[in-house]
Amino acid sequence: MLKDLHILQDLQKIDLVIDSFQNNKEEFPKLIEQFNQRLGEEKHKIEVKKQALLELEKKKKGLELDLSDKEEKIKKSEEKMMLVKSNEEYQAMKKEIEMARAQNSFLEEQILEVMLQLDEVKNALNIFExxxxxxxxVIEAQKKKVEDDLSHLDELLMGKKGERETLLKDLSKESLSAYNRLRTKKALAVTETRNGKCVGCSMSLPPQFYNEIQKCDTLRFCPSCQRILIYTPTT
Incomplete structure (x- = not known):
């Protein structure tokens, strides 16, 4: 039984390392997801700017077409004005042309404003890209490192699982069953005793029971936390 107790101690050490490895493995996909999310946010910013660029270019084109149409109308009005005979009609057409030119000046200001906005958006887009x-x-390098770390961790995990299988060959079925039952409920299935106490829960053990633990002839469990007790001599 003393051999079983020593094996159980070693088994628990290995299982705790395996638990740690498994927990670390669970973090790797989260890291990859965070990296992908960051890239997604960067892409979204670029798409927003590209869409803004398209809208501004569309607006500029519309304003330019409107301006071109109005300039053509002014040109035709000027040609017609040269043919009118009455002063009253001439003045009316002149006023109409002046109003059209004022509208064109406003359109030109709008076009200029849109061109300035286009420059700003293009500069921002270049920066974002x-x-x-x-x-x-940077993120691809980080992802590569995470993938390499994960691969290395898998190798370590396989090694520890191999060590575990080797230990189990020399462990009795009864001891393994008790250990597995406790491991499903607690992180620690095995704990030491020290100075008359259970190290796992700090409970003071009855003196007679503590003396029996020192025999190491069978599995004994803490009356409080139910863990398997292993005697540790006081140094």
Missing amino acids: QEMSNSTK
Whole structure:
């Protein structure tokens, strides 16, 4: 039984390492997701700017067409004005042309404003695309490191599982069953005793029971936390 107790101690150490590895493995997909989310946010910013660029270009084209139409109308009105005979009709057409030119001046101001907005959006888009390029390089390198770490962790995990299988060959079925039952409820199935106490829950053990634990002739369980007790001599 003393051999079983020593094996149980070693088994628990290995299982705790395996637990740690498994927990770390669960974090890796979260990291990858965070990296992808960051790239997604960068892409979204670029798409928003591209859409704004398209809208502004569409608006500019519409204003330019409107301006071109009005200029053509002014040209025709000027030609007609040269043919009118009465001063009253001449003045009316002149006033109409002046109003049209005023409207064109307003259109030209709008076009200029849109052109300035286009420059701002293009500059912002260039910055975002450069940031995206830089972020992609950094994030891809980070993802590669995470994937390498995961691969290394899988190798370590396989090694620990191999050690575990080797230990189980020399462990009795009764001891393994008790250990597995406790492991499903608690992180620690095995604990030491020290100075008359259970290290797992700090409960003071009855003196007679504590003396029996020192025999190491069978599995004994803490009356409080139910863990398997292993005697540790006081140094």
